[in-house]
Amino acid sequence: MTALVIGADYLGAIEQKMRARGITEIAHIKGRNPGEIKKVxxxxxxxxxxxxxxxxxxxxxxxxxxxxxxxxxxxxYAKRSWSAVEHKLAGLGL
Known part of the structure; x- marks a missing residue:
């Protein structure tokens, strides 16, 4: 399963925990700079x-x-904390 993550300078432990839930590929865009709109x-x-x-x-x-x-x-949409992400992923059935 593939996911696109927008925001945060680095994902830290969230990336590993998402992989443990079956997300094999994670594309990441930091999302702070206005010039990154072209990268979306x-x-x-x-x-x-x-x-x-x-x-x-x-x-x-x-x-x-x-x-x-x-x-x-x-x-x-979630805050950058595993508990918030986990709650939102559960809503998707993951």
Whole structure:
């Protein structure tokens, strides 16, 4: 399973815990710099997009939302903590 993660400078232990839940590929965009809007490209195999709300530029969040909606990919917003991410992934059935 593939996921796109937007926000945070590094994922830390969240990446390992996501892999333990069966997410084999994680594409990551830091999302702080306005120039990264051009880098936003949801992988074709992406099962969902995770946006860390406390570490992302507002314009990038809007672009990601529009891309995810156009491709019908589930979009999940969470704070950068494993408990928040785990709760949101459980809502997706993961």
């Amino acid at each position: 490209n949801i992988p074709k195999a992406a099962a969902f997009v995770l946006v860390f709300t406390d570490y992302v530029n507002h314009n990038i969040a809007k672009v990601v939302k529009d891309h995810a909606k156009a491709r019908s990919v589930p979009l999940v």
